[in-house]
Amino acid sequence: MSDKTIICRCEDLTVEEIREWISKGCDGFEEIKRATRIGMGACQGRTCRRHLIAELAHANQKSPAEIDLSTFRPPTKPLKFGAVAGVDQDD
Amino acid sequence: MDKAEILVIGSGPAGLKAALSAAEQGAEVTLVERDPFLGGQLVKQTHMFFGSKEQYAAERGFKIAEKLSREVEAHPGIRVLCDTTALGYYDDGVVSLEVKGRFATVKPQSLIMATGAQENTLMFPNCDLPGVYGAGAVQTLMNVHGIIPGKRVAMVGAGNIGVIVSYQLLQAGVEVPAIVEALPHIGAYHVHASKVRRMGVPIYTSHTVLSAHGKDSLEKITMVAIDQDRQPVAGTEQELDVDVLCIAVGLTPLTEILFQAGCKMVYIPELGGHVAMRSDTLETSVPNIFVCGDVGGIEEASAAMVEGSIAGLTAARNFGYGKDSYEDQLAAARRELDSLRSGPVGEKIRSGLKRLSSFGEVTQ
Numbered sequence: 001m002s003d004k005t006i007i008c009r010c011e012d013l014t015v016e017e018i019r020e021w022i023s024k025g026c027d028g029f030e031e032i033k034r035a036t037r038i039g040m041g042a043c044q045g046r047t048c049r050r051h052l053i054a055e056l057a058h059a060n061q062k063s064p065a066e067i068d069l070s071t072f073r074p075p076t077k078p079l080k081f082g083a084v085a086g087v088d089q090d091d
Numbered sequence: 092m093d094k095a096e097i098l099v100i101g102s103g104p105a106g107l108k109a110a111l112s113a114a115e116q117g118a119e120v121t122l123v124e125r126d127p128f129l130g131g132q133l134v135k136q137t138h139m140f141f142g143s144k145e146q147y148a149a150e151r152g153f154k155i156a157e158k159l160s161r162e163v164e165a166h167p168g169i170r171v172l173c174d175t176t177a178l179g180y181y182d183d184g185v186v187s188l189e190v191k192g193r194f195a196t197v198k199p200q201s202l203i204m205a206t207g208a209q210e211n212t213l214m215f216p217n218c219d220l221p222g223v224y225g226a227g228a229v230q231t232l233m234n235v236h237g238i239i240p241g242k243r244v245a246m247v248g249a250g251n252i253g254v255i256v257s258y259q260l261l262q263a264g265v266e267v268p269a270i271v272e273a274l275p276h277i278g279a280y281h282v283h284a285s286k287v288r289r290m291g292v293p294i295y296t297s298h299t300v301l302s303a304h305g306k307d308s309l310e311k312i313t314m315v316a317i318d319q320d321r322q323p324v325a326g327t328e329q330e331l332d333v334d335v336l337c338i339a340v341g342l343t344p345l346t347e348i349l350f351q352a353g354c355k356m357v358y359i360p361e362l363g364g365h366v367a368m369r370s371d372t373l374e375t376s377v378p379n380i381f382v383c384g385d386v387g388g389i390e391e392a393s394a395a396m397v398e399g400s401i402a403g404l405t406a407a408r409n410f411g412y413g414k415d416s417y418e419d420q421l422a423a424a425r426r427e428l429d430s431l432r433s434g435p436v437g438e439k440i441r442s443g444l445k446r447l448s449s450f451g452e453v454t455q
Contacts, residue, residue: 005214005215006214006218006219007214044347046209046345047212049343051214065357069350069365071350072347072348072350073351074178074180074181075187076348079194083193088092
């Protein structure tokens with residue numbers, strides 16, 4: 001696969017960049033997310049998560065089932081500030 | 092903060108049936124849907140369904156959506172919120188929502204997850220060029236909005252979605268010069284695959300897309316034969332002039348909220364990825380949280396509808412609704428599921444469910 005192949009469109013990351021981080025020892029889902037912001041953009045990882053799991057599984061010689069994911073936090077989609085402005089304190 | 096007896100997230104085939112089944116027992120249901128209209132992916136399915144008469148065989152998907160949506164909208168026990176996306180689940184059982192652009196919260200006593208799935212993508216050089224589409228997007232463009240995606244479309248994936256969408260493209264007057272499939276065999280029902288073959292579309296099994304080319308948008312792809320280890324076979328590269336590449340390589344369940352709720356999740360490749368462990372009445376490891384349809388494992392819409400019924404009936408029964416008829420209705424639904432999953436067509440889902448059960452029983 002060529003250097004420029006995009007793995008995470010939202011954060012504009014290439015496969016090469018991710019493999020570099022993995023080869024430097026950053027080989028867990030959580031670490032690589034913190035280092036690169038992969039999966040933290042508009043789609044919240046719904047496009048790249050599968051590819052990252054596959055990359056990590058391959059690099060660590062594990063099955064995808066053995067790859068620990070990072071924490072899923074709300075909100076599941078981008079939200080405008082206006083949407084939360086003036087919301088009741090109970091909410 | 093709003094309250095709800097049963098909150099159903101997603102109004103595709105599973106969610107519509109779940110809402111109806113629970114409401115028919117007397118439960119109070121709130122149904123939320125991200126889109127401005129009910130029906131989920133059914134609204135773009137212009138092909139006829141298989142399966143049993145109970146599950147709308149020989150009807151077209153969007154007709155089923157219309158019928159069920161009318162029933163849901165007319166039901167006094169169901170409150171429908173469209174343009175509403177579930178944003179998260181919190182420790183105290185509160186679900187946050189975006190309702191028509193405004194933040195809101197609701198605390199349901201029972202939650203039925205019918206969020207469905209999302210399309211898988213492929214990685215290859217220039218996979219981000221305009222003109223590279225998911226098959227769902229192509230179906231939305233053509234079957235919901237009446238817009239063709241391009242003039243010449245190469246399809247990746249010879250499963251049911253890839254083959255059905257190829258046929259729909261042909262019907263819309265679009266050229267389909269190739270269907271590319273990585274597996275050595277065609278995954279689609281043969282009745283669908285035969286139709287596109289008769290119309291002259293070659294299906295290249297054991298092939299993949301090596302790269303896409305184009306300046307501002309897609310102009311050309313290179314495809315290549317692959318060996319048993321899925322490695323490209325040198326010398327088999329072929330170039331194909333296309334302005335659209337349509338990707339139909341499977342779906343992944345949309346499970347974020349289940350993870351947030353702390354449901355026990357396991358990775359089952361046959362079911363499409365991480366799915367929630369659940370009882371035989373589709374209750375997850377968190378009491379009163381249910382899964383039905385693609386979020387629990389990728390399958391046909393017919394099965395999603397039956398699962399929706401099982402989840403809806405059981406969620407209602409847990410609050411004492413419809414106790415007398417519950418066992419009979421559950422048994423009937425189980426029989427329908429068994430019949431939908433029987434035979435060679437159900438092999439993948441059966442093996443996925445078997446693997447899921449090997450992780451043990453759900454204990455709450």
